[in-house]
Amino acid sequence: MPSAPTADVRPGPSGSRSVLERRTGSIDGPRKPVEGPDRGAGDRRIPRFVWALPPVAVLALVFLYPLALVVQQSVSPDEGGTSLAPYGDVFASESFRSALTTTVWLAVGSTAGCLVLGFVLAMVIAFVPFPGGRAVARFIDVFLSFPSFLITLALLFIYGNAGMANGLWTDATGASSGPFDFLTTPWGVLLAEVTYFTPFVMRPLLAAFSQLDTAQLEVASSLGAGPARIVRQVILPDALPALAAGGSLVLVMCLNEFGIVLFTGAKGVTTLPMLVYSKAILESDYPAACVVAVVNIAISVGLYSLYRMVSRRVGA
């Protein structure tokens, strides 16, 4: 017994000393070859930021430069010169205002739909064991890689004017047209966007649910909490960051969605990207198209910054 205390103490200092030695060694070690004689004078080391220049240059060339061109075009009216006149014209036009409203409510509506549907589906997949549950989760990953217009096309086959649902109806009743013609309305776009974007919400949710300690759910129920209370007070708070991440992603993607709106063929539904398309391609009004594009970008970036701010505050 008397020898025990010294035996306990001794490894301490010698252990920490060796850690120190190792640490200083690791600092000196790699630096020496860099400053070695084959590099010439020791001061000619390349600063770190130099390595960042090539990728930044490439990014600037392929991404920021065209963006700058768009902004420049938006302040260059056809009459020549540089003025904010195109902005005034576009903001005053009825088509822009209605497109802005349509875009925002479609995006907000679709996002809300995706959040609700995604939360429910993810919860079923994560917490209700059923055969094939894992396959469904796997399929969601695949679904994310599908192009958005594919969903619209599929919906067209089902609910379109010449689609399956209407075909069944006309065959059965002999009527000249079926009852389903919502696909060309905003509701059709909403349905398509909810269908397509829901997996984008489910993905982070499923990841969050797989981290959730099931013992928490069990303890909660043993304490007398029914399923509804467990969802509200245990699962939902845990899923909030994932919901925020998925929701904000979907919101931005919905704001910029073009393929779905185009493919539903809804003439009455003009969103900002559609407006850009029709101004630029159909009317050859490039300044106006660029103005709308700039507004679209501003909304996206603004929403993204808002999301970052909120998530940082929540996360802290």
Add this chain to the structure above:
Amino acid sequence: MTGGATGGIRFDQVSVAYGGNTVLDRLDLTVEPGEVMALLGPSGSGKTTALRAVAGFVQPASGRVYLGDRDVTGLPPHKRGIGMVVQQYALFPHMRVHDNVAFGLKARKAAKAEIPERVAEALELVGMAAYAERYPRELSGGQQQRVAIARALAIRPGVLLLDEPLSALDARLRSGMLAELARLHRELPDVSILYVTHDQVEALTLADRIAVMDKARLQDCGTPQELYRRPRTEFTASFVGNANLLPVTVADGADTVDFAGRALDVPTGEAAGGATATLCVRPHLVGLGDGPNALSGTIAEVQWRGSTHRLYVDVDGHRVKADLRELRETPALGDTVTLHFAAEDAVLLPAGTAPGTGGGAHA
């Protein structure tokens, strides 16, 4: 009492199977009101399944589970009124300590005015009143487990289920919490506690009775003293206290058995002459040197354990363990030594499974 459950648990022929694999086989066990029952066994013995059947997380394939005199077999967990504490605490991470403790009270619709008082009372009971405003992540493991216990006790359950509550804590904290749990039980004498553990020390220290489980079945049940001093099966003898188990044949004479050609004097009870049996002797009751029931053999291994020396001695091919107060002169490997034990320290068990199963690691 919002707990609703009166004390006491009764298993009536409870079987649980997962896909044809029986994990709990016809368990019959009664936990009296106010009693601490330890379910002790190795992993896979069915002890946790038994606890989960009481909580309602597994549905028995057959048999009934009673809380008090209420049949709860078909009742969902949230209607059973049970307090539960699990190994990894499972506190709700986004709630402060007092909200964690209040969770059960709110879920059970306790009167709003009553909740703060009951939360404070429960936190006081586990000595965590000063931490009510903290989040779980700001607490140490031992503190989190105290909060988890307060959360379970706040609903004033008649039955408290503890599922390996100390396994996640380090050894020093564990013995502190063990004393704490014993104190809690003294302060809450009406609560029945079902305590699942694989640690015999926890079971021996805390339990009024121990149910020893192995291979999905109840092997033995009794007070810690009974199980330790008079085990009824080889499994109990080796799992609780890691006893020496020696194959013997009962001699025709009174209170004598034959072990590898040696005659040993031990109480044979009602065992018939000529029957094979297992002799159980605790390692710490084996002495070094000549004496009654002497066994000589060669040293196979010596372990120094601080206050004791553990000797492994080969006696005609059978390994005998002896825990001796720290020796001044340690015998060397291969030395011939003589061990002995008193007749009243030996227990004769019916021969069953091979001696030594489940031993070794649990000393």
